[in-house]
Structures are given as C-alpha cells and as structure tokens.
Amino acid sequence: MLQGLETQDSNYDKKNTAFAAETRDLVKVYGQNRAVDNVNLSIPNGGIYALLGPNGAGKTTIINMLATLIKPDGGSAKIFGHDVRTETHVVRQLISVTGQSAAVDEKLSGYENLTIFGLLLGLSRSAANRRAKELLEQFELADSANKTLEKYSGGMRRKLDLAASLIVQAPLIFLDEPTTGLDPRTRIQMWNIIKRLVKTGSTILLTTQYLEEADQLADRVAVIDHGHVVAEDTPHKLKAAIGKATLRLELASEKDLNETMRITEKMLGTKPSNPEPALVTAPMANPDSVTDLLIALREGSIRLAAVSVLEPTLDEVFLALTGTPKLEGVGQ
Amino acid sequence: MSAQKIIPPEERDLKNRISLRTTVVNSLTMAYRSLLLIRRTPQQLFDVTIQPILFTGMFAFLFGGAISGSVQGYLPIIIPGILATTALTASIATGVQLREDMDKGVFNRFKSMPIARIAPLMGPLLADLVRYAIATGLTFGIGYLLGFRWANSLAVLTAAILVIYAAWCVGWIFAFLGTVAPTTQVVSGISNAILFPLAFLSGAFVPTKTLPSWLQDFVNINPLTYIVSAVRQLLNQGTIGNDFWLSIVGSAAVVVIFVPLTLRFYMRKA
Ligand SMILES: Nc1ncnc2c1ncn2[C@@H]1O[C@H](COP(=O)(O)OP(=O)(O)O)[C@@H](O)[C@H]1O
Ligand SMILES: [Mg+2]
Numbered sequence: 001m002l003q004g005l006e007t008q009d010s011n012y013d014k015k016n017t018a019f020a021a022e023t024r025d026l027v028k029v030y031g032q033n034r035a036v037d038n039v040n041l042s043i044p045n046g047g048i049y050a051l052l053g054p055n056g057a058g059k060t061t062i063i064n065m066l067a068t069l070i071k072p073d074g075g076s077a078k079i080f081g082h083d084v085r086t087e088t089h090v091v092r093q094l095i096s097v098t099g100q101s102a103a104v105d106e107k108l109s110g111y112e113n114l115t116i117f118g119l120l121l122g123l124s125r126s127a128a129n130r131r132a133k134e135l136l137e138q139f140e141l142a143d144s145a146n147k148t149l150e151k152y153s154g155g156m157r158r159k160l161d162l163a164a165s166l167i168v169q170a171p172l173i174f175l176d177e178p179t180t181g182l183d184p185r186t187r188i189q190m191w192n193i194i195k196r197l198v199k200t201g202s203t204i205l206l207t208t209q210y211l212e213e214a215d216q217l218a219d220r221v222a223v224i225d226h227g228h229v230v231a232e233d234t235p236h237k238l239k240a241a242i243g244k245a246t247l248r249l250e251l252a253s254e255k256d257l258n259e260t261m262r263i264t265e266k267m268l269g270t271k272p273s274n275p276e277p278a279l280v281t282a283p284m285a286n287p288d289s290v291t292d293l294l295i296a297l298r299e300g301s302i303r304l305a306a307v308s309v310l311e312p313t314l315d316e317v318f319l320a321l322t323g324t325p326k327l328e329g330v331g332q
Numbered sequence: 333m334s335a336q337k338i339i340p341p342e343e344r345d346l347k348n349r350i351s352l353r354t355t356v357v358n359s360l361t362m363a364y365r366s367l368l369l370i371r372r373t374p375q376q377l378f379d380v381t382i383q384p385i386l387f388t389g390m391f392a393f394l395f396g397g398a399i400s401g402s403v404q405g406y407l408p409i410i411i412p413g414i415l416a417t418t419a420l421t422a423s424i425a426t427g428v429q430l431r432e433d434m435d436k437g438v439f440n441r442f443k444s445m446p447i448a449r450i451a452p453l454m455g456p457l458l459a460d461l462v463r464y465a466i467a468t469g470l471t472f473g474i475g476y477l478l479g480f481r482w483a484n485s486l487a488v489l490t491a492a493i494l495v496i497y498a499a500w501c502v503g504w505i506f507a508f509l510g511t512v513a514p515t516t517q518v519v520s521g522i523s524n525a526i527l528f529p530l531a532f533l534s535g536a537f538v539p540t541k542t543l544p545s546w547l548q549d550f551v552n553i554n555p556l557t558y559i560v561s562a563v564r565q566l567l568n569q570g571t572i573g574n575d576f577w578l579s580i581v582g583s584a585a586v587v588v589i590f591v592p593l594t595l596r597f598y599m600r601k602a
Pocket of ligand 2: 056059060100176
C-alpha cells in the first residue's frame, strides 16, 4: 500500500519533494577539524525541524551548506530534490536564510533595507515599498522605519533581519538560533511568527541551544554533537527512548503514605521516593506495570488525588546520548 | 502574513540560469543601494570634491608662475592633469570600498538570494560613474572660475566622457585588488603604491619636455600621460589625436583583462 503510493508520487514529479532538505554523508572540514562529519538528514516537507546542539556542534555549518553559502567538502545535499552544488540558483529561489548575525545594511534605514531586498527579489518599485511598510508594521518597527540601523537595538535588528527574509515567503526557511539573546516577549513573538509560517505552507529548519524551544516548537529534532547526528526523532520519542519517565501519585490523604510506598515498590520493582508528605514518585520503566499498580492501590483502598507521568527533559536525553551535560538550561 | 498558502516548490517554474534582463535590473538596484550609501556617508565623496578644488587652486598658484610664467598660462596644462589624477584617485577608492562592502554582513544575504551573482559587484562600479562625473564637473567648474577657457563645448563634453570612461575602466584593476586582497589595509597600501608614481611621474602637472630624459622614458610609458595629452589636445585645440584613440583602446584592454579576472575571484568567494 505504502509502496504503491510512493510510486504514484514519483510518477507525478521526478523531483522527490517529500523532503524539504536531504543530506547524504555531508562533510565540512576546517583544517584538522571535521566541523560536519558525515551528516545524514531527511527533513520532511512541512513542519518545523530543529537542529539541537551546544555551541560549536556544527549547526551553523550545516545550515550554511544547505543555504549555498559555503560549499560542502564531501557528500551531497538537496533542497526539494535540487542539488545545492549544481542547481544553486534553483535552490536560492526556494530558500531564505536568517543567520546568527544580522545580514542587513547598517548605514541604511529599515525601510530602505527592505525596499532594496524587495527590488532584488523582483518586486516592482511600488510593490517593494508596500511590502516594506507592511513588514515594518507587522514587526512593530514602523516607528523606526526611517532610522538607520545603527540606531536600532539588538532585538530590533534581529526582527528586521527576519522581516528581510520574509519579503517573499520561501518554501524552506532557515533560522539560525532565531531567539538567542531575545527578551522573553520578543521570543514568544518570534515563535508565533514561526508557527504562522508553517501554517501557510513553509518548512522551517531552525537551530537552537534551548531544550525548551526544540521541545515546544519542533515536530522533529536532530541532536548534533561534534559534527555528528547523535539522535533524530520527534521530541516525544527522543525522550521516551531514554525510558526514564517518572510516575507521580498524589494521595488524597497523608496517612496512606507508607502503604502506598510499599505497594508501589512491590508492583513496579523500583524504589519510590516521597518528596512531599502526600506525594509519591517512582521511575517507570514499563508502562504496563502501572495498570497493575493502580489496581493494587484500589484493592488496598488507597484514594488518589491525581496521577501523572513526567517525561524526561531533553537535557537528560542529551546527557544520556553524549555523556556530556553541555546544553544550556531551559529558558536562560 | 495572509492565511493563504504559498505555491509549493513542485508547481513553480524554476530556472537554474539568470536572464540578462534580471542581471541588468539587479545591477541597477545594487547601484541604487550604493548611491544611498554614498548619501549616508558623504565622506566617501571627499576625494572627488575637496581634492579637485584644493589641487586646482594649490597647483595653479604654487607652480603657475614657475612653470608657465602665470596662473592663466598654467591652467591649460594643469586642468587636464588634475582631471586625470582625480579620476585615478577616485577609481582607486573603488577597491577599498568594494572590499569594505564585501566584508559586511549584508553580503551573506546577497549570496543566498536568487539574484545575479555579479550584481553586488556591478552596483558599486556603476555608482562610481556618479563619483567620476562629480570630479570632472567640479574640476572644469573651478578651472572656468580661475579663467580657463576651452576650445568649444563639444570638446569639453568629449573630454569629460573620455575621463569618466577611462576612470571606470581603470577602476576594474582596483576592483580586482579589492576582491583578492585579504584586508582593506592591503588594498589601500597597494593602491597608494600604484597611485603616487603614476600620478606624479606623468605629464599631469608639468610639460614632459622639462623633465630629465630618464624620467621622460618613464613618463612616456605611463598610461596616464596619454589620457592627459588627449584631454589637453581636446580642451586646448578642440581636436582628437592619437593619444585619444590610444586611451580608448588601452582602457578597453584593461576591462577585457580585469573584468573576467575579477569575476573569477569574486565568484570563488561569493
Ligand atoms: N570559517 C571557519 N573556519 C574555521 N573553523 C570554523 C569555521 N566555521 C566554523 N568553524 C568550526 O566548526 C565547528 C562548528 O561550528 P558551527 O557550525 O558554527 O557550530 P554551531 O553553529 O553549532 O555553534 C566549530 O568547531 C567552529 O570552530
Ligand atoms: Mg551557530
């Protein structure tokens, strides 16, 4: 059945557009340093894909190769089926990039910057002017439209840089650490913009050092370390793979605590703890045994106020995968 | 952002080549950008404004008496000389400005956009035409104020076009330097090392006949000498001679050699 569908797809179009981006054994070497070392990624068309990794992992280098800014030293990369090396111009028509540092003219005003990029993208003079005004308003920069960027704050500059990437909405949008250094309010704004872009048909490939961000935004995550992909899955499955979900039992009455601890240890086979007088938590290796535990508690006439399962954080995932706790904490 | 969906990639008409028309339009947009940048930093115009004014006044009054007996008599010699050296200085600035421009963050955006790859290079070079025009106009203006009278207006127009054309062609040498040199300092260092002997060991400020013979040999192979002579002949006699054609052909040769070279090195980085 699935195979049949695939054949149909490939008849419909020779280019494989199931993937917004695909890399095979992608390599970039700087001197002795293999900054990107045989990276294989398949980024589905649609949705948000995150490259998660500490500083120096190789995230920016991967983005730069996919965005035709630097040439790979080995392997291949395709954007909607088009080779980044041989079909450079086609690829550039399908992408837009917002890099880690602002790529705008410091000496020009926000309005002039956006107008010039619009003209370069083939808009007419009036369309370019209109689009520039629209974006400045949308990004709450209208008051500073005619100031040169030298007078912009860091956050304003990043917003303008993103606006410049959205003059014409591309099918694949690269965002390299889009929220690093932003205040919480602007970060939420940025997240909302990203979600809207996906709704209107774009694929987002973003990089981040924040666990919370990958977890909240991304449909799939590739964890990058030292130029390698160390894991790739949905945020949920990545966490599940580590298998350290925690069961959390809130008791209706404190007097049942000792009995609950005893039954939990017996049924789950792991040692529970009680961080609060009416709270029992226990590592949960096998979800099936939870059913048995709950039945046993009912038979023992122990009443529960709440039951919940805590998934492990991506921090724990990263630690488990690489043995090094290198990621920054949530929300820093 | 509207809720409307964008056109999916497979339904787009995509080409891996850029049409000539797009290349021209992109280059003109980049020229517009360069002109905006010049307006924001008028210091960029010092070399084409202050220099012609200062040099014409200074040289005329300093050397006028010594070389030609009077300021009036010296003007026909010095005005073409100032014109050519100012244009040369202005074309040298091209290299430094291009290097500075290429080091800006915005160049990364240009590189990832679906635009003609030579457009970011053509923009500043096209905007340079305006700088050369300012330099030429100012030099003629100050010359006129000091009492210089040229043969006829067609001659002065032809001379202006010759100088702007030659400056633009020679500008490619420095655009090439700007593209290959690692830093702005290297570009300006090399450029100045070229500028001074070319400007002063030429027929620009003194009649060649007054020089010692070994110096005359150098002056006679200095391309600037030919441009200066062509301009002098145009302005003073209103005629076109061998020097004019040599300047046209020589400048064209510079373009033929340096445009492909510059593009090659520029593309490698872009
Ligand atoms: N232009 C360059 N020259 C030399 N080394 C580089 C260059 N760019 C990146 N690197 C190195 O490649 C590695 C990956 O860098 P980068 O992709 O920027 O990481 P990330 O974006 O994940 O922080 C780092 O060790 C970095 O020092
Ligand atoms: Mg980075």
